[in-house]
Amino acid sequence: MPKDVILTPEGLEKLKEELEHLSTEKRREVAARIKEAREFGDISENSEYDDAKNEQAMLESRILQLEERLRSAQVVTAEDISSDVVGVGSIVHVKDEKTGKSQKFTIVGSAEADPAELKLSNESPVGRALIGHKRNEVVSVQVPKGPARKLKITKIEVGL
Structure with a gap:
């Protein structure tokens, strides 16, 4: 049984856009590559055909993954x-x-996490440590390297 995917409305929209792009434009591009590679002749020793078929398999896998995420999405509103x-x-x-x-x-769901943008997953060590705590509380976060960090929550805002 798949676990719920927690998404913000923005994250839900991004997943829908990616799914739409992959299942329309990208599928057509890969199908055209396969058709072109077939025209080179014997497909048993055709590396372009093998590459295109591998890309198609990865594409279909990603589409299935996105569809599953959207099916089990739990959208968090303001x-x-x-x-x-x-x-x-x-x-x-x-x-x-x-x-x-x-x-x-x-703090976002794991599907939207992007540490470079300081969007932390609710399942990450820091995200998990912060969840459920209030302003002025100090939380201890065990990081992969070194001793636990102590973080004081100074402000909480609604992020949507």
Whole structure:
């Protein structure tokens, strides 16, 4: 049984757009590559044909994965989010107790996580540690390298 995929409305829209692109334009491109490769003759020793068929298999796999995510999607709306307690959709301002460095994270579902944009999954070590906590609480986060970090929640905003 697949687990629920937690998405923001923006994340849901991105998945739908990707699915639409892959199942229309990309499928046509791959089909054209396969047709072109077949025209080269014997397909048993045709690397272009093999590459195109592999790309088609990966494409179909990704389409199935997206369809499954959309089927099990649980969309978080602004009404579901509180500025009192950290949850999926919250923008959390934290201050590292040791270094004094402040950071701002958006807590999202795993399908939307993007550490480069400071969008942390609710399943990541930091995201999991922050969820359910309130402003001015200090949470301990065990990071892969080194001792646990202590983060003080300084502000919680609704991120949608």
